[in-house]
Amino acid sequence: MSEDRLAFAERAVPRYTSYPTAPHFHAGVDADVYASWLAALDPDATLSLYLHVPFCTTLCTYCGCHTQAVNRREPIDAYLEGLLAEVELVASHTRARRVTRIHWGGGTPTMLGLPGMEQVVEHIAARFDLSGLAEHAIELDPRGLDQELARGLARLGITRASLGAQDFNADVQHAIGRIQPFDVVKAGVSHLREAGVDCINLDLMYGLPHQDSDKLERSLLLAHSLGPDRIALFGYAHVPWMRKQQKLINEEWLPGAQARLEQAEAARRLLAGLGYTAIGLDHFTQPDDALAVAARLGRLGRNFQGYTDETADAIIGLGCSSIGSLPQGFVQNQPDTRGYRNTIKQGRFATVRGLQLTDDDRRRGAVIERLMCDFSVIVPADLLPDALPTLMPLMEAGMVLVRGRRVTMTARGRPFVRVVAAAFDAWLAKAGRHSAAV
Template sequence: MDPHLIHYATRNVPRYTSYPTAPHFTDPVDAQGYDDWLAALPAEARVSVYLHVPYCRSMCHYCGCHTKAVRRPEPVAEYAETLKREIALAADRLDGQRRLVHLHWGGGTPSLLDPNDFQALADLVRSRFDVAADAEHAIELDPRTVTPELVASLARAGVNRASLGVQDFNPTVQAAIGRVQSHRRVVEVVEALTRAGIGAINMDLMYGLPHQTAREVERTADLAAALAPARIALFGYAHVPWMKTHQRLIDAAALPGAVARIEQAEAAAARLVAHGYVPVGIDHFARPDDPLAIAARTGTLRRNFQGYTTDPADALIGFGASSIGKLPQGYVQNAPDVGGWRRAIEAGRLPIARGKVLSAQDRARAEIIERLMCDFAVDAEAVFARHGLGAETLADAYATLEPLIGDGIAVRDGARIAVPDDRHMFVRLVASAFDAYLPHGAARHSVAV
């Protein structure tokens, strides 16, 4: 890494799992507006469903998710009952069933649901949507909470992809982040899932954690690859204690600096490539025959709130406290507090707290940003033309790109913007040049690398 580029790695920019990003969901979209959006969804539209369960057994210090620790089963059971009512409310707004192509359970720890509640929720979704035969049914799992009974429940419900939160195999790092789980435990979970027929397994790893070194990150990458998951995500830890106060439990002095973070990211990536994984976007790796790797090769890769995905849906319907949905008209987000979310549903209203109505320029800039994040290249003016916008509207982005072009982070050939192969880790900075909201927002984001 050229030393003069290091300062770029410490810039704060969004992760661009949406555009506009969530801090800018400020329009007064309410339950009635969302009702209308659902009713207007075309009959042929393909939908993706996300179910959020905001509970964990304990809080990991690094966590950036909307969740809280719960010791008793009663709050989770009550939440499941309300979630059923929300699904029914939203489905009632749709004029007939819609084809469901992707179902994702996230959290928190969605596997904390009682197996009977989990099955009932899965059955309800199947009864209210036309589930495609090849639909992906995915769930995020904490290996520490996986039991034989849970695995059997997942298989019965039709789960066909499971994502395991591993983060790091080093005991010192695990202690520092409040997530202690042995390598043997992860091996046992992988074996149990595979025996149950859930063969598509993802693993989440992290760099930039306290006490990590490049050598230890390589070791974790080697151990993860040896278990032969279909996909491995390699995320940079986002230290944002002003947003997630429990991150104050992490000793900031033990966090690696910008140079060390880059070394860790590059070292782990090199190990995963050596094990036969194909880089996908900035932080995913997949086996060459996995649909994610195929999508990256064919230019059909997508990016949404779950990160890089093959999800082809025309609309995302989110269920659960804080969950986000996207329809052709724009974004909506549920009330983030469980109490407010539940009260709205008990009153017969969808629990929308805020949203964002998309303009033509929002849609065009979103497409440019997504293609940059997925393909590392885009013809910006061709995208604007498809949305009925003139090239003059891009003047602000071109001006912002100039220093990045000068430092070799981006290349411009007419309207075509590209990120060189050895600068892919900086693509969020290039994408941010097209973010019309970023210069005017007070929101703080994670570092670029």
Template structure:
């Protein structure tokens, strides 16, 4: 049967399509309570049996203030008391995990939030020591943390370095005063410069800078100024994220005047300008929204075909198991995904009762792994051999016949090629990669709302 004729798309219409970010597949809206603590416990014991190294993600859901643009699971904490109470429960969760995993090797640790360094120094140090006592840190382990430049001090940077932190991601976002006021995040350039200097003086030289486009009041001049100024600080990596306006999920985003948000065409131009500046400055494009210096490990991973994508973005982490610790954190295992209870109280109650704080998850079934591989390759390399992926999973190219048909409008537009069992994104790669990936998503349309592709 011939595919129905669909007109060639316009770039703007394609960029407006609401699709997942695909940091996992299946995506979080399709997790359910069918995966419970018992299921997860069984998966952890199987991880132990493999003897393979794992990665850890620790979520600290607290900030001193909440930025208007924030899409993270976090809450304001003006005092240390709730943060200390949270840290105490983290130790109990680590113990529950260690009972099932044993002294497994750890290849990567990533701290996210929130603002991870909101943890009082003694609490932070105690958690690191607990992890080190229960697991085996590999000598080449990457130990990364996300930081708010407004809360980086020389003393704090030295403490982080002493605990083994060897990579930091700084949330710069924008340097424009008007935009900063609109998003309730005031951090002038000298604050950002001081955070870079403090980290480098402490010996943490692998520094990532996160920038955003699509924020209220942003225009091309603002994007150019911010990007060029941060390039002068020469971070190891950049991540250029589009602001996801999802006020139905994050009520504080209603504080942003929607009339001040750039439209789809402006967002495309802003992202393109940032990319152009970074590439002209010697950074290598990594996937749809990351950049790295030529000698960075992420660049080597891309060149050698070892690039992966997970909840933290693009990574050279080859571990097949990522264990999330803390409220709302998500774990990935070879058998499926698990998410902890998203609210601190529910997470704490489960742990204090001696149970893993699993709220929901998704076990791989059917062709989930097959489609996950296709989506990851498209987002990491902008092309995929469907024939090779199918063969790895004991399938044939016919498994993708309907998906290929749905790509016909993009192929007629000259943006995608599908010849020889291979899909290649030829034009507008950054704008349409998530859209192309979504055509291989068997769950799309079965619930969940997403942000625009650009």
């Protein structure tokens, strides 16, 4: 690898699942602001609901999610009450009723139990219109996915399941605190398909402790053998200053910048050879998948759930730490479960921070989203001059082409698209610490 590529790979930049990014959210956008934004939604606006369940049976050391380990039912039941109350609170503040998507994330959403999840869905269905629901998705831990749970999820209306596979090598699994042999994931996929949940995503990672290109290739080939519709391959973000459990990972076990880049590029070549269509930075799909179709039509999007063909007018975040996206800007709930429950119980939104978008934010956000999705964008004339000093080294390295106002990533430069996106980020200098670009 040339030294310039290595330097770009080591650069710390945001993942750009939003713009401006979450570190810039502030307390000035509070519960009252959120309530006013909901009230302003058009009655015909479409909604996407994101439900965050912040519980797991144990904490994996690699995890960067807002979650906690629980072994008692009481906090889960109390949290369920909060979710139900928040659904009702949202419904009472907006005239918009048309829900097009529901997405369960976590943590491990199934920690609520099937009866609890059924309560939530029934609560939503009683207050919103689900007749146009295009997708009902959930993130799953394969270790708890048996036949009974799979059948229950199908009855619930789940149409897409994302299984956290991460890696199938025993030494890597041990290092990240997540022991799940391949046969466990294989059985989970089989249970889902037998139950009628046909859309299967597998989530894997590169850059994990003890991982190398050969081990990653083995994991990807095993994942491919399960016939998933989508494979997401995320770069492990080592951020122990944000996630305390990551301090248990010995940094000497982590592959360096060069090894990470080699893993990412080897994986991309392998998956292309297996017939997958590369989507954006880290997704690979079957050619007829909805994401692949959206990418070909220039309609691929990016939000807090990653790459999407989402078209809803607003994303409503439900649960502690969840983030919502409305035409006016972003909102985020209280991350502490007890604080979240107590606030909702008082009949107030648990919004503790957010950000109202300016016209400049929207224009820059559009440029960054198209770069992250299409690797090419026509930049507004007034935004390009300030970005050129950052782009110039990438242009000289053959990673970026600038022709007039069009900025395009070359095939060689695509792994560094986050670095190019950062050239248009007016907030970047005010940000905190970020993970490596590759």
